[in-house]
Amino acid sequence: MNPFLAPSPLPLGYPDLDAIREEHFAPAFTAGMAEQRAEIDAITANPEPATFANTIEALERSGATLRRVSAVFFTLVSAHSTPGIRAIEAEVAPRLAAHxxxxxxxxxxxxxxxxVPADGLDGESRRLLERHHRDAVRAGARLGADEQRRLRQLNAELSALSTEFGARLLAGANAAAVPVDDPARLDGLSADTVAAVAARGDRIALVLPTAQPALASLTDRGLREELYTASVTRGAHGDEHDTREIVLRTVALRAERAALLGHPHHASWVVEEGTAGSVEAIDEMLAKLVPVAAANARAEAAELAETAGHAIEPWDRAFHAERLRKERFDLDSAALRPYLELERVLHDGVFFAAGRLYGLTFTERHDLPLHHPDVRVFDVADDDGPLGLFVADLYARDSKRGGAWMNSFVTQSRLLGTRPVVLNTLNIARGEPTLLTIDEVRTLFHEFGHALHGLLSDVEYPTFSGTGVPRDFVEYPSQVNEMWLEDPEVLANYARHHVTGEPLPVELVERLREARRFGEGTATTEYLAATLLDLAWHRLGPDARVDDVLAFEADALAAAGVDVPSAPPRYRSTYFNHVFGGGYSAGYYSYIWSEVLDADTVDWFAENGGLSRPNGDTFRRELLSRGGAVDPMEAYRAFRGRDPELAPLLTRRGLLG
Incomplete structure (x- = not known):
């Protein structure tokens, strides 16, 4: 019996992971694609005139088996990969693209x-009809037969390339972990970080972004350089993990596909369906940020050079910035960690804020199967009763790709009668106890913002559920949720010493707020460099020819004015998984685009009294619950009463002067 071929018997359709084996996936994918194909054939063979119910609703209902197997399989691809899983992915990815x-x-x-006639449809149904029509046109439904044949070839190859990029990146990152033959070289690292290095065979593991956390603490400058070099050269060693040919082939195929679909380049095709509307609108926003961010980053590096007594290399910046931060604000990031124990942050911070805002309660349950022993499951309820399930997979491991993300086993839909089962996956180093950095706390709140978008969804159709919104809007609710980590009531509730229970001293809290904008020029430049790099690759037309990935990257950064040595891109091309292994191609700008809305929303909460149930109910009703069922910017205007303004973002990042 293949467990995917029938609905799960477990609560809310939670997958029966104890019954699932690797050998079930391939036949389940085959059966799921065949089932959906038959369902589509039944729609097109219907002799009755096309109606919303017999065409659009039927399309929404199709593919139940494929949804079940895909949800579990792609969770494992990212969070608990094995050689068998990777082999299945390589085989099934192009088949799914063709399907x-x-x-x-x-x-x-x-x-x-x-x-299908639009007359008489309610707003969400009319929007769904328009969405399916638009998606079909964007996918090439109006192309001729020969063009469609080429489009299918392009999509299949692009799917295979994305899979291969992710596989090489994971294997290459594991292989590039930096060996440390002398424990004395680890001076400056916390005891639990040293223990994590020992547990990995005396090797410092790499996280996905360019900036490696240990760079802020290691006193051994030579080891810092080794760690930095290992980070930025991933995928560029000419070995089996090299990703450069994948980057070049992917960019060329995306440009060709965009031309087939009537666009000058891939970025134009991607941005068309976002809230930005055009590449030119993105350019206009970035043009306001780049010069001042880069100038601030260079000024910050010059200031660090004075304190360090030598020029600041990329592997020096975090180390000396941490010392200057400590001197200027009397704030040592390591001194905060004893007050940021994972369980307290999760229950008394993340869950507490959700309770105060939305009336949510979280009850851990131990009766459901897990895809890894680290995983935990919580019942989520509100005033009206059970709402969904929240799955937390928080610890790093070799089988998990770097970074942090949200995905779903089941999405909410009134049409399908489903309630949400959402997952947050992070990469926190386990400790006894697990003490977090302030950045890890921020990530926990951020990803839970995505989870709330899924959990609080209240839409009819699965296409619009939760995070089913344009790419440049999806980060907005998650970034808003970050605000609560520094809220006085929330912070006082979770930031307590893990041994004594003493609250984080008030003076530390104040200095933490004062230090928030320290180094923002560098942080903003690192992000903008990655954003502009993404756009540079995806503004290439089909006739463009690039032979050298690293040379193109250097030229693109210089042309954009973000070639600041002390502030390298958050991701370089060869390990830019968002763009070449994920769904953010020509869309990495989304974070800063969403942050404009986020900063403006933070001001709204402040103007209306901050952390309160009425404010939470308003945000839930107007935005979180709506998913993609309404135009995102219309939802924003209904919530805020006007269009977003840029000034709050500039103020937050210290970029006004």
């Missing part, structure tokens, strides 16, 4: 979609 194309490019289905 999707067969549906979106089905001329009979497109004809029925075009024939």
């Amino acid at each position: 999707g194309d067969a549906i979106t490019l089905d001329p009979a289905l497109f004809a029925r979609i075009e024939a």
Whole structure:
């Protein structure tokens, strides 16, 4: 019996992970694609005139088996990969791309979609009809047969390349962990970090971004340089983990596909469906940020050079910035960690804020199967009763890709009668106890913001559920949720010494707030460099020819004015997984675009009394619950009463002067 071929017997459709084996995935994918193909054929063969119910709703209901197997499989691909899982992914990814194309490019289905009358539909239903029509057109439904054939080839190869990029990056990052033959070289690291290095065979593991956390603490400058070099050269060693040819091939194929679909480049095609509307609108926003951010980053490096007594290399910046931060604000990041114990942060911080804002309660349960022993599951309820399930997979391991993210086993939909089962996956180093950095606390709040977007969804159709919004809007609710980590009531509740229970001293709290904008020029420049690099790659037309990835990258950063040696891009091309292994191609700008809305929303909460149930209910009703069922910017205007303003973001990042 293949457990994917019937609905899970467990609560809310939670997958029966104890019954699932690797050998179930391939046949379940085959069966799921065949099932959905039959469902689409039934829609197109229906002799009745096309209606919303027999065409659009039927399309929304299709693919139940495929949804079940995909949700579990791609969770494991990212969070608990094995050689067997990676082999299945390589085999099934192009088949899934071809299956999707067969549906979106089905001329009979497109004809029925075009024939569905919009008269009498409610707002969400009309929006869904428009969405399916738009997606079909964007996918090439109006192309000729030869062009569609080429489009299918492009999509299949791009899917395979994305899979291969992720696999090489994971293997390459594990292989590039920096060996340390003398424990004395680890001076400056906390005891639990030293223990984590020992547990990994006396090797410092790499996290996904360019900036490695240990760079802020290691006193051994030579080891800092080794660690930095290992980080920025991932995927560029000419070995089996090299990703450069994947980058070049991916960019070329995306440009060709965009031209087939009537766009000058891939960025134009991507941005068309976002809230930004055009690449030019993104350029206008970035043009206001880049010069002042880069100038501040260079000034910060010059200031650090004075205190260090030598020029600041990229591997020096975090180390000397941490010391200057401590001197200027009498704030040592390591001194905060004893007050930031994971369990307290989760229960008395993240969950507490959600309770105060939305009336949510969280009850851990131990009766459901897990995809790894580290994973935990919580019942989530509100005033009206059970709401969904929250799955937390917080600890780092070799089988998990770097970074942090949210995904779902089940999405909310009134049409399907489903309630949400959402996951947060992070990469926190386990300790006894596990003490966090302030950045890890921020990540925990951030990802839970995505989880709330899924948990509080209240839409009819699965297409619009939770985070089913444009890419440049999806980060907005998660970034808003970050504000609560420094809220006085929330901070006082969770920031307590893990041994004594004493609260984080008030003076430390004040200095933490004062220090918030310290180094923002560098942080903003690092982010903008990655954003502009992404856009540079994806503004190439189909006739452009690039032979050297690293040379193109250097030229692009210089042309954009973000070639600041002390502030390298958050991700370089060869390990830019968001863009070449994930769904953010030409969309990495989304974080700063969303932060404009986020900063303006933080001001709204402050103007209306901050952490309160009425404020939470308003934000939930107007934004979190709506998913993609309404135009995101219309939802924002309904919430804020006006269009967003840029000034709050500039103030937050210290970029006004």
